[in-house]
Amino acid sequence: MSTLHVLSHSPFGDDRLNSCLRLIGANDALLLTGDAVYALQPGTAPFNALNARAPTLFVLTEDAQARALDIPGTAKGIDYPAFVELSLHYDKVNSWL
Amino acid sequence: MKFAIALFSAAHAPSSRRALLFARAALAGGHEIVRLFFYQDGVYNASGSVVTPQDEEDLPRQWRSFITEHRLDGVVCIAAALRRGVLNAEEAARYQREAVAVDAPWELSGLGQLHDAVQDADRLICFGGA
């Protein structure tokens, strides 16, 4: 079984990213949407935590673009059709509301 | 494939827009949406009382159009709606409140509808928070 974890909160002053990285499994993936893409800000604790755990990483492109954040080569930018396909590729979707 | 889509955030939250765009992409991809379930602050998307600033996306109107156009099942959790003052005519009469905020195509119902959708669908996708 595999899970697509979806985050949408800023990782600064919020524990969702850290909790998620603690629980994310080897077959799972992480999709950053909304303010969660701020975890891509280089040189920050969330960025380092993300790289240390290095999950299979997807980023909703529109959110990175809006915030002028680069999507690193280790992640894949996606649009909504790809989001739909991802949600079917993984057995379930766990959105951290 | 069949999706149950649940929305937990208000119309002005970016996650509400993401939910709608996901839902549109799901249908465009040839998939089916068994139900749209609105819980917690998600009930505000069904409110006809919301007045969106002119320079912003009108999510309540877009949800209404989307549900109507595709003849989808748009269910609003009745307990969450009552608490937040999103009442249909029946509930407004029952509780003697002035404002009626919800009408068709939205339907007020219980959490059983969420569970029913989860049982029917291949995937449950939730949007909300931020």
Place this chain on the structure above:
Amino acid sequence: MPTSLLVISRQAPWSGPSAREALDIVLAGGAFDLPIGLLFLDDGVFQLAAEQDARALQQKDLSANLQALPMFGVDDLFVCADSVAERGLDPTCLALEEARVLSAQEITALIDRYDQVVTL
């Protein structure tokens, strides 16, 4: 085979209606005899702190709803060990005795065992 659902409750008891609304999803599922599990994670573990007094805030006391879970057929109750330790709670003194305290690895495996999940 019915679809199993894991509800992950992450909010403290009185930070708004979230804790109660998470519990309502679980109770509704139990009422329909569906396979439901409930995991308390992060601040959600505060819902299980002993000797709380909801009346001090004129809030609803959720402990009655929590104790009702087994009666609704919901026996799969779990608590995150790390969340409990970080928040200075005693894992042997939680309000829901039936809740199994799980490590992070066990929670990863737990999520895998359920068909669908909702985290609020």
